[in-house]
Amino acid sequence: MSKAIYLDFGRCIYCRACEVACEREHDGLKSIFVVLRERFAVPLDCRHCEKSPCLAICYTQALTRSPEGAVVLDVTKCTGCKLCVFACPFGLISFDSVNKVVAKCDLCLRRIEEGKEPACVSTCPTRALYYDEYETFMERLMKRSALILGRSLLVRR
Amino acid sequence: MIETPATKKSLVLTICPYCGAGCGLYVVAEDGKAVGIEYMPEHPLNEGALCPKGNAALEVLYHADRLRYPMKKTKGNWERISWDEAIDLVASNLAQVCSDYGPDALGFLSSAKCTNEENYLFQKLARLIGTNNVDHCARLCHSPTVAILSKTLGSGAMTNLIPELANSTCIFVTGSNFAENHPLVSRWVLDAKERGAGVIVADARFTPTAWLADLFLQIKPGTDVALINGMIRVILDEGLFKRDFIARRTTGFDELARSLEGYTLEEAAAITGVPVASIIKAARAYARAEAGAMVYCMGITQHITGSDNVAACVNLALVCGQIGRPGAGLFPLRGQNNVQGACDMGALAEFYPGYQRVDNEAARGKFEEAWGVSLSPEPGLTVMEMVNAAAEGRIKAIYIMGENPLLSDPNAHHTREALSKLDFLVVQDIFLTETAQLANVVLPAVAWAEKEGTVTSTERRVQWTEQAAIPLEEAKTDLWIICQVAKRLGFDLGDADAAVVLTEINRVVSIHAGITPERVRNAVGGLIWPCPSPEHPGTPILYTQEFGTPDGRGKFTPVTYRPPVEQTRADFPFVLITGRVVMHYNAGSMTRRSLSLAKRVPEAFIEVNPRDAERLSLAQDEKVRVATERGEASARVEVTERVAEGVVFMPFHFPEVNVLTIDALDPKAKIPEYKVAACRIERGDD
Secondary structure, three states: OOOEEEEOHHHOOOOOHHHHHHHHHOOOOOOEEEEEOOOOEEEEEOOOOOOOHHHHHOOOOOEEEOOOOOEEEOHHHOOOOOHHHHHOOOOOOEEEOOOOEEEOOOOOHHHHHOOOOOHHHHHOOOOOEEEEOHHHHHHHHHHHHHHHHHHHHHOOO | OEEEOOOOEEEEEEEOOOEOOOOEEEEEEEOOEEEEEEEOOOOOOOOOOOOHHHHOHHHHOOOOOEOOOOEEEEOOEEEEOOHHHHHHHHHHHHHHHHHHHOHHHEEEEOOOOOOHHHHHHHHHHHHHHOOOOEEOHHHHOOHHHHHHHHHHOOOOOOOOOHHHHHHOOEEEEEOOOHHHHOHHHHHHHHHHHHOOOEEEEEEOEOOOOHHHOOEEEEOOOOOHHHHHHHHHHHHHHOOOOOHHHHHHHEEOHHHHHHHOOOOOHHHHHHHHOOOHHHHHHHHHHHHHOOOEEEEEOHHHHOOOOHHHHHHHHHHHHHHOOOOOEOOEEEEEOOOEOOHHHHHHOOOOOOEEOOOEEOOOHHHHHHHHHHHOOOOOOOOOOOHHHHHHHHHOOOOOEEEEEOOOHHHHOOOHHHHHHHHHHOOEEEEEEOEOOOOHHHOOEEEEEOOHHHOOEEEEOOOOEEEEEOOOOOOOOOOEOHHHHHHHHHHHOOOOOOOOOHHHHHHHHHHHOHHHOOOOHHHHHOOOOOEEOOOOOOOOOOOOOOOOOOOOOOOOOEEOOOOOOOOOOOOOEOOEOEEEEEEOOOOOOOOOOOHHHOHHHHOOOOOOEEEEOHHHHHHOOOOOOOEEEEEEOOEEEEEEEEEOOOEOOOEEEEEOOOOOHHHOOOOOEOOOOOOEOOOOEEEEEEEOOO
16 A cells, blocks of 8 residues: 555644745645634644545546545646535645635655655654555554553552 | 755855754855755754754845945945955044053954854953953853753753753753744654653643643742752652762752751742642653653843852753653753854953853963963953943943844833943944944854854754855955954954964863864764863763862752742832843844744734723724833734733844833843833733
């Protein structure tokens, strides 16, 4: 299975390095948004959905599936109708009011081709964002929970 | 430098110019211009990661506000002048004051953002001229750390490396909001948590750092000694102190125990506002931990009791033997990218390079020999003392390099008055900062990526940062400027070659003796001092066998709680805490000019508890006037549970905020009490 960006929610400290990095890599337009609640923050990034609503609704096929599995935008085909903006259940597609087209996460495919990780993943100070195979990520989570459960049983209070 | 032939771009290794974490990043250089940044996964501290400021680091490089040529103030207007004229003006004015009033009528403010080599030469220049009035902003943040840790442990620095926090089993964080101000520290603390470590956070605010806490102690501002003494009380009562460690490796335990005899947990709880049960829990967890770490920062140091607060932290660490082992240590998080280095290089009124006191005959003799002059034996004026002396006319001229005291010092109206009284003020900076606007002469310095040299992070990690870009127009390296001014004054400081200056530093600073240009340029992650010889690998953990004190033992220092200077009263009913947020850096001259950062936090704000907001009928985002005895500032209201009732918080990255703070100083370290002032809030339309 191809790699995807996984979120380790408990590690987000609301620093927004991912937002700043994404903007820098994409001409000032970010596609990751960190939402602050009173006692925690959640980084919301494009899930490159398997059954992608944005891809489905685009009537010019400006949105297509790349070989890596990412949902990518061809701006030359975008008419700026913004239907995909409404379709995304997470609200992660933005409208570029300068160029009158939409902007969305491209999984930093250019960086991936160079053997790097998406900018948001590379930059995250706390590793709240991982770019990995599903199995590797789940293994990591399970190992951690097992350790914490085990230790809480063994610890003398 | 790494070249990629296909694209003709090179990756230049630099160290982030912002905080003291010392993250490595590559600047992508093309034809002498910095065109991008790239992450550096091989760096041992940040492993490629960067906080938002690091990501935005290039935004200041080619900013329109960058100073491009020297200027002098003529009839209130700025006039462009040549370097020749500029250096002449600076040298002649400093020489004039020196001859009219003596060298101690001069003040030198060095820069915690400049390199070790630059700091070394700057303090050398001041001392060659005949004064020890050389200091820098460390005075305003970790001077208690330098003063107290040197005396009690041996070195005013962090004892272990940051990634080692991942090996701690209990991390006690007091007065540090590292999640915002040293984000990379969070990485390793979270790793520790993943391995089952407990995290205790003591702070007056529920910060993003507190999100990480298993136990949060919300203390009343300025009550740290009361809390820590309470924790030590528990540890003594329950026999959790490390008898063997205390006997073998410390002095003064009996005095400490005696000093706490009448002290009860009820008293601690009453003073701090922290329940007795929480104090007990925190004490037990830290004392019993296999490897306990204590992280502290401005919440501990920026008080009139800052020195006492640091001493209390040392007492707690020593009583539990939580020092000198992997994962067990004291972690004062230094602020600036090179504040550790500026201190190491002696840009301090009382210390020569390497922390040798100026009033110590042997130390002075050594430098007199090395530099070929006789040196003044009197410790000089510190930052705040210089400002006060300027106000009183005892200091007539100040040479400021890379500092913005009008925004960084407390009681800004007083600072402005003081600096305006000077006969001559020269400011060397990359922007025309608020302080530079008061100057007679302004010298354009290069920005971080336009020069090379070593910088020392909070980990004692000395790293070489390479030059990635050609200096902007007529901007020069601080190193060159200092050498030119020195030459015009008749002192030969060399040819402004950083590697050559480092070689001199190797000769006179024993902890840097082995950090030679050849070694440090080729070491990813640099070298960790003490590094006393060219074969020495560096010292990640301090005090593994003995402390750096004359008798090799750590010292206990009994301390008693004293309240902050300014108490709330009817007309100033709120406790005002000032501090930082992740998106900005200190006085904000760089971050307020970085669009990515400034747009996210564009203006001063004041955190107000929801119940206080309701009582005062304050709405979220409303503009209010905040006033203290010293002045007023306007700010946007942020209604949040982060602060307790009766307490408010403002970030000092904006010009108005230090108008409000008090310049009361800790008597030992001379640090201002930024963390406590009494204020009131007035609605904008009143």
